[in-house]
Each structure stands twice: as structure tokens, then as C-alpha cells.
Amino acid sequence: MPFYNSKGIIPSKRHTVFKKNKKLLFEQHISREGFSGIYSNLYHLSMPTKLSKVGDFKSLKNSKVSYKHKARHLMSYKIKKNDDAIKSRVPLMFNNDIIISVCHINKNMDYFYRSGHFDELFYVQYGSGLISTNFGDLKYSSGDYVIIPKGVIYNIKYTKKTKMLIVESNSSINSPKKYRNKFGQLLESSPYCERDLCTPNLNKPIDKKGDFLVKVRLEGGIQDYTYNHHPFDVVGWDGFYYPWTFNINNFEPIVGSIHQPPSVHQTFEGHNFVICSFVSRLFDFHKDAIPSPYPHSNVDSDEFIFYSEGEFMSRSGIKEESITYHPMGIPHGPQPGKYENSIGKKKTEELAVMIDTFNPLYLTEEALKISEKNYHLSWIKK
Numbered sequence: 094m095p096f097y098n099s100k101g102i103i104p105s106k107r108h109t110v111f112k113k114n115k116k117l118l119f120e121q122h123i124s125r126e127g128f129s130g131i132y133s134n135l136y137h138l139s140m141p142t143k144l145s146k147v148g149d150f151k152s153l154k155n156s157k158v159s160y161k162h163k164a165r166h167l168m169s170y171k172i173k174k175n176d177d178a179i180k181s182r183v184p185l186m187f188n189n190d191i192i193i194s195v196c197h198i199n200k201n202m203d204y205f206y207r208s209g210h211f212d213e214l215f216y217v218q219y220g221s222g223l224i225s226t227n228f229g230d231l232k233y234s235s236g237d238y239v240i241i242p243k244g245v246i247y248n249i250k251y252t253k254k255t256k257m258l259i260v261e262s263n264s265s266i267n268s269p270k271k272y273r274n275k276f277g278q279l280l281e282s283s284p285y286c287e288r289d290l291c292t293p294n295l296n297k298p299i300d301k302k303g304d305f306l307v308k309v310r311l312e313g314g315i316q317d318y319t320y321n322h323h324p325f326d327v328v329g330w331d332g333f334y335y336p337w338t339f340n341i342n343n344f345e346p347i348v349g350s351i352h353q354p355p356s357v358h359q360t361f362e363g364h365n366f367v368i369c370s371f372v373s374r375l376f377d378f379h380k381d382a383i384p385s386p387y388p389h390s391n392v393d394s395d396e397f398i399f400y401s402e403g404e405f406m407s408r409s410g411i412k413e414e415s416i417t418y419h420p421m422g423i424p425h426g427p428q429p430g431k432y433e434n435s436i437g438k439k440k441t442e443e444l445a446v447m448i449d450t451f452n453p454l455y456l457t458e459e460a461l462k463i464s465e466k467n468y469h470l471s472w473i474k475k
């Protein structure tokens with residue numbers, strides 16, 4: 094992403110002879126938007142193209158199913174599927190811009206994975222572990238956002254049983270442009286800065302020959318590839334393109350005298366969607382302020398909220414790991430009593446991740462299975 098980094102050893106000039114122990118190293122250029130976007134150069138012990146086998150292809154398609162248009166509560170805590178970080182993924186919603194899934198990790202990956210089609214964002218609900226990549230290692234623990242741009246090869250090993258919310262995006266996932274100056278640096282007024290971002294820790298290159306399975310995610314499925322050397326044979330890299338993490342608790346909330354719109358909670362942006370973090374904060378300080386949101390019609394957005402921790406100020410009947418979905422086309426807002434009862438409240442301890450999409454989302458069969466029957470009627474006081 095956003096700022097220049099250099100790890101390990103690199104030549105003083107790019108695209109020139111670079112040797113280790115008298116052996117020539119191999120440069121790999123990884124870039125966005127052809128050769129016009131951000132990029133990094135990696136230096137390998139082996140050519141990164143040494144493919145020895147093209148294996149099976151597993152088709153993956155989310156198909157549109159028929160259901161009623163209404164607000165929903167998805168009880169993600171009811172999902173029973175556990176496996177490794179890839180195989181345990183359960184897609185819940187999708188459109189042409191993103192796929193939103195959850196996963197429950199209780200196995201380590203015994204292969205490598207590279208998304209050749211999507212940029213990925215994980216939000217770690219609970220658990221901890223290590224994401225090893227060809228750019229180095231990233232530790233993860235609860236509250237972390239992990240951003241893995243397409244093309245990065247990785248393997249995930251858990252140390253504590255893990256649950257993640259996953260966004261696969263057709264476009265790059267970035268810090269919002271409104272938080273950056275013309276040089277790309279995060280502004281003084283941004284709710285987070287470069288110091289809050291964790292970049293990979295590059296260890297010694299792994300110089301191993303053999304069969305190394307890399308599962309590559311493509312638009313329509315996963316293709317198995319076998320390489321004849323370990324993919325983490327990188328001695329160094331530099332550039333702006335790499336995976337990184339940011340913990341939600343490092344998001345410094347912007348508060349005001351009256352209710353602030355969700356846009357002040359924006360944390361990331363992609364094409365046709367934004368991701369916002371609702372974190373612990375002081376409420377509005379105008380003497381007559383109503384801290385709760387007002388009923389609203391975001392006529393251009395579908396709203397997905399994953400409730401991570403605490404009591405959410407405008408909702409009842411939901412708990413940790415609940416997901417609410419408020420589709421465009423109908424207004425939504427605080428539930429009975431929540432609007433009135435918020436008056437005079439001083440602070441909230443809520444923690445939630447919101448994804449607003451500018452095109453309609455579609456629910457999967459799995460999402461319908463965990464959809465609470467009467468959530469859409471919960472605005473009528475019983």
C-alpha cells in the first residue's frame with residue numbers, strides 16, 4: 094500500500110546484476126495498473142516462474158438465489174464449518190465488486206495460496222496466528238485488519254482458534270483518499286497514520302527444492318500449481334506493494350457536538366464500497382444531542398455490519414458475531430427505544446465493522462440458513 098518499504102537485501106540499482114554467494118539472484122516486478130501503478134521488486138534465489146505441474150481446477154461460483162427483499166440479521170455464530178484458512182470460508186454475500194465471507198480456522202494450511210483475482214481483507218474477530226508470505230511474516234490477533242493484495246503468496250498457521258470476516262475485492266483496498274495528502278502520506282487529520290500500520294517481517298530466504306503446491310484463486314475457482322522450489326526464497330524487496338495489518342483499536346474516532354455520520358468512521362475504500370470501523374468513543378457533547386443515529390435512507394448503499402464486541406447503541410437482539418444487512422430501497426434506523434434512550438449517554442464501547450456497497454449485494458444459500466426469521470419486523474414494538 095501506501096508508503097515505501099525496503100526489507101532484506103536489495104541491489105543499489107534496480108534491474109542490474111545482483112548476486113549472493115556468487116550466484117545470480119532473480120528479480121520479480123509486481124505492479125498495479127500495468128506498469129503505471131504502485132509496485133515492488135523482489136529478489137529470489139530461484140526464478141519465480143519454475144512451474145513443474147498444473148493440477149486440478151476447483152470451480153467456485155456464487156449463484157443468485159431467490160429470496161425476499163428485507164432487512165436481515167445473519168447469526169454468523171451459528172456457522173459450524175471449521176477447517177484451514179481457505180477451506181473454511183463460507184461466502185455470505187456478494188456482488189460484482191466484492192465477496193463477503195466468514196471463516197473458522199482450526200487447521201493449518203499445508204499448501205500456499207495466492208489470490209490471482211481478488212485483493213483480500215481479513216478482520217480477525219478472535220484467535221491468533223502467523224501469516225507467512227513471500228514478502229515476510231505478519232502476526233495476527235483479534236481486532237486486526239489484514240490486507241493482502243492480489244499476487245501475494247501466503248500460508249496461514251493459527252496459534253489460537255480463529256474467526257475472521259473476509260472481504261475479497263475485485264479492486265484494490267486502500268486507505269481513503271480523503272485521508273491522504275497529494276504525496277500519499279496520511280494527513281494529520283486522518284484517524285490513523287503510517288505508524289499504526291504493521292509491515293511484514295522478512296526472515297532468511299528458504300532455499301528448498303521439491304514440490305510446493307500453490308493454490309491460485311481465479312475469478313471462477315482455484316487452480317492448483319506445483320512449483321519446484323519454495324516460494325519464500327526472497328532475500329529482499331522494496332516498493333509500495335506488500336501485505337500489511339492495522340488493528341481496529343488504533344483507529345482514533347472522530348467525535349463532534351452532534352451525531353457524526355458513518356463517513357467519519359471510514360477506514361478503507363475500494364471500487365464501489367467502503368469499510369468503516371465503529372470503535373469505543375465519547376458521544377456527542379451538544380446539550381440536546383441525540384447520540385443514536387437517525388432513521389436514514391442511504392438510497393445508493395447496501396449496508397452490512399459485523400458486530401464484533403460490546404453493546405451496539407442502536408440495535409437490540411443482536412450479539413457478538415451478529416451481522417445485520419439493511420438493503421437499499423427501504424429506510425432503516427435505531428430500534429424501538431434506542432433513539433430515545435441514547436439521550437444523555439456519554440460514551441459507547443461498541444466495536445463493529447461496516448461495509449457499505451454501492452451496488453446491491455446478493456445473499457448466498459448459507460446466509461439464508463443463518464437468517465433470523467423476524468428481524469425485519471423488529472422495529473414494531475411488541
Ligand SMILES: [Fe+2]
Nearest residue numbers: 389396419425
Ligand atoms: Fe445505517
